[in-house]
Amino acid sequence: MLHVLLENFLYFLVVEKGLAENTLSNYQFDLKSFFAFLASKSVSEIGTVTRHHIIAYLVSLRGQGKSPATLARHMACLKSFFHFLLREKIIDQDPTANLETPKLAKIFPRVLSVNEVTLLLNQPALGTLLGLRDKAMLELIYATGLRVSELTGLNVNHVNLDMGFLRCVGKGSKERIVPVGSFAVKALMEYLNRSRAKLVKKTKEEALFVNQHGRRLTRQGFWKILKYYAGQAGITVEITPHTLRHSIATHMLENGADLRTVQEMLGHADITTTQIYTHLTRTHLREVYDHCHPRAK
Incomplete structure (x- = not known):
């Protein structure tokens, strides 16, 4: 019986909520x-x-050492599930009603400095097919702040290099248009002109970024590539594809971009998600002030 309720709930999330595949997997787990x-x-x-x-x-779960973020995720899942059951009149009372979600400690994302990003982007060997691909991917994800699933989900026809923008489908199947900077445009052109056609084995492959077998690169594949180049660049702290997303948001705000612009570019549904980066820029401002102002200390 429970597995039937789970299947019905997941179907509801797909059809009525339009949740992403990764979110559905988390709910199911x-x-x-x-x-x-x-x-x-x-x-x-x-x-x-x-x-x-x-x-x-x-x-x-807490006894198993789960983090506050994990507890909050489980609680959100249960609230959504029982609310669905109540709506469908499968239950008479919602056992999660009036239960508070575990409070999260404020954990601010780790970001790379501009110098670290530059080192990272300069690692791929441009004399190889995979190096050209990797250079294009790294330049593009830093230029646009795409999620890794959005990056690997891109098709060739999603990118307009003449106009300098791309079209991607983000969380909740929401589509957005994102500008692409000149460095990323150049790297993409090099990849498309010199590498991709030689990597693709099937002529009808639509994926923009493919693996050595000519098929669409996976999220896990990009993760491994990023970790390799981070090691090559001498970046010792653990970084993830999301680290680059955090970094572009912080670097843009430090250079004068407004929150709404960054929110739209990153595809945040709620501006409060974007506001976490204002803490990072305030920290940067404090450091600059303390270092440069004659009466700061």
């Missing part, structure tokens, strides 16, 4: 974890779940 917990407590009917079961589940 979290709910299966919750169902396993219920089974361990001999709870087989969803209508018998109480707020005490929800609290006990969150306590068990």
Whole structure:
């Protein structure tokens, strides 16, 4: 019975909410974890779940060392699931009602300096097919702030190099137009003219970025590429594809961009998501002020 409810819920999220595949995978994983917990407590009917079961589940996750962010994600998933069941009249009461989401500690994203980004972007060997591809990917993701899934999901016809923009589909299947800077345009042209046609094995392949077998590059594939070049550049801290996204937002704000512009470019549904970067720029402003103002200290 529970697996049927899960399938119906996921279908609802796809059809009515338009959630991204990654989000759906997280919901599915979290709910299966919750169902396993219920089974361990001999709870087989969803209508018998109480707020005490929800609290006990969150306590068990915390006992496993899960972070506040993970607890908040599980809680958000459960709230959405039980709200769906209530709406569909499968249950009479929502056990998550009036339960607060665990508070998150303010964790500010790690960003690269402009010098670190420059070092990273200069690592690919431009004399090789894969090096040309990697240079184009790194330049493009830094130029646009795309999510890694948006980057790997690009098709050739999504990019207009003459006009200097691209079209991408982000979270919730929302489409947006993003400008592309001259460095990224040049790197993309080099990749398209000298590399991609030789990598692609199938003439009808639509993907902009392909692997050595000529098929669409995966998110995991890009992650490995990024880690390799970060090591080559001597960047010792752990970085992820999202680090570049954080970095472009911070660098733009430091150079005078307004929040609304950055929000639109990154595809944030809520400007409060973008506002986290204002803390980073204020920190930068404080450092510059302390270093440069004659009466700062």
